[in-house]
Amino acid sequence: MKHTISVLVENQFGVLARVAGLFSGRGFNIESLNVAETMDPTVSRMTIVTSGHDGIIEQIEKQLNKLINVIKVHDLTAESHIEREMVLVKVNAEATNRAEILRIVDIFRAKVVDVTPRTYTIEITGDEDKLEAFLKLLKPIGIREIVRTGKVAMARGG
């Protein structure tokens, strides 16, 4: 099962290598990883999407906690939370299909952020289901390139 784990770490060089090394050294899976500074500039947040049975997830959480530079580990999966990912998609945009692409963009509340005579570049944000549905519709039209940010997530409420 997929888990989204939010990890607060010291904002220092080498911390990302420690976390990445932990996952590779112990054979854990990383599906996506997102790192950025928090409101406190000495702290960074990593959002890690991983998968495995309960025993593996328990080990991942414990092993992360064991790293000296890790301040807090929080598995968001079990509770109510919001997940978002942004994707940039470059699609073939010929005269014949430009209107259809724009319709899809409109329906999904996506945005065309760059236009060339042959392509549109589209920005879309959402949860996994929405993004997958969007990409599925664009696929027959011809996707040239996709760049994804990886998931970020936040618990709901206070």
Add this chain to the structure above:
Amino acid sequence: MKLTGAQIFLESLVREGVKHIFGHPGGVVLTIYDELPKFPLKHFLVRHEQGGVHMADGYARATGKAGVVLVTSGPGATNTVTGLATAYMDSIPVVCFTGQVPTHLVGNDAFQEADIVGISRPCTKHNYLVKDVNDLARIVREAFYIATTGRPGPVLVDLPKDVINAQTEFHWPEKVHLRSYNPTYQGHPGQVAKAVDLILQSRKPVIYVGGGAILSNASPELVSFATKLGTPVAPTLMALGAFPMTHWQCTGMLGMHGEYQANMAMHDADLLIAIGPRFDDRVTGKLDEFAPCAKKIHLDIDPTSIGKNIRADVPIVGDAREVLRQMMAELDGRPQELEEFKANIQEWWAQVRKWREEHPLSYDRTSPNIKPQYVIEKLYELTGGDAIVSTGVGQHQMWAAQFWKFDRPRTFLTSGGLGTMGYGFPAAVGAQVAFPDRLVIDIDGDGSFQMTCQDLILAAEHNLPVKVAIINNGYIGMVRQWQEFFFRRNYSQSDMACQPDFVKLAEAYRCAGLRATKPDEMVGVIKEALATPGPVVMDFQVEREENCFPMIPAGGAHHQMILPEVMPS
């Protein structure tokens, strides 16, 4: 007054209470070595950095204090990796300082540059690259704090040359503040009460002791706890000496080459009271068939150890010493139930005693050749067991574990987790530095000894009276044993019959060398070695193809031990 980084570094070591350093100079650390004579620190010039880390490790295991290593950049640093990995696997507090090229050259493939922080990341508890001399004292302080608290382990600090040479005011931080590192020492009271409930309900309990009991200095508490309960006590290799092996409750060592009664008791138990072990595969054997009927109480200071291999019914995160005290306090409140419990386990003891009588440790005592087990028995007998013993890795290590009856903690120094051949001799040197007046014996293999024997010259130089007993069978013995059992006696590359003359080798290194080739020469050699001041190498040429029993084949279950009687022929 401003101090240089080198002065700050050395002053910080002094403030940490460091007395001894194992090290080797080189280009980028010359400023430190230039200052070294001005500080009250005794430096031992190792002939190979790997040995230096093993010395610091042996020092740490024997004393409980952190061992300290100082080496140069590049090859000096990379040579420490095996030593660090050894200390890491066995949770030993070693603080290793490596020189580094100046910060402006880091990443430039400079002369003698190695990314030792990157290389050592997976085999240290934590590591640092010091980028600013103003951080140096704090980082040294944190390094010792991290190495010695919680689950101990090695910490590496990389010191670039320009940081060593820079100047600043010296401020010693009295307190360490790490917001992200707070080990748990006290056990959760609810869990402790649950554990005691399970204990008092059990009929076939075993106390399964791991290295954590030694690391937390919990021996006195363990003895009180175990004698209060009166249950069998089964130590792992790493726990030998935590509970006296001559005590009637001790079943002898557990695991792959553990004693029959210990393994059978584990297999049949209805409750394991695990005090600081990590359920390593050399102890558990086949996981699915490990202690199949037993509930498990698992006490460990490291939450990752709990539930990693075996599910615990009652996990307790905490320091072994603290939690044993808590459990005893809980037991003291339930005297009636404790008496009933003691009566209830009598039947279990009858069974355990039966196993003990059925298959005690044994070997052929009528052989015309020296039996390796006999060497260890005689060493034990002639020293009264009053020694610190280190080992290499392999058959001799297992025989030492089986036939030396360790009664005190921190007297058995052995590489359990990583299984590092070559650990024994430098570890013995480290222990001897810590305890110059105690008898320190390295029980070694001819294969293991040859990996790190160059530091004989260090022992001679400092007149460290380490006694080395080489169990010399001219084989990489454990490899040969596996080849005999599992590879059709195809002794591929395990025959080491072409070997140095160990007596002459000892003499070349200014040590005494002695040899025994027959059983009747042995006692004389041991007595002479013990009477000789300074380091001595004893070459015991033993039965070449002796096997180590009992043996659980890799991946086998505890009740599937191979015993000498059913040895495949």
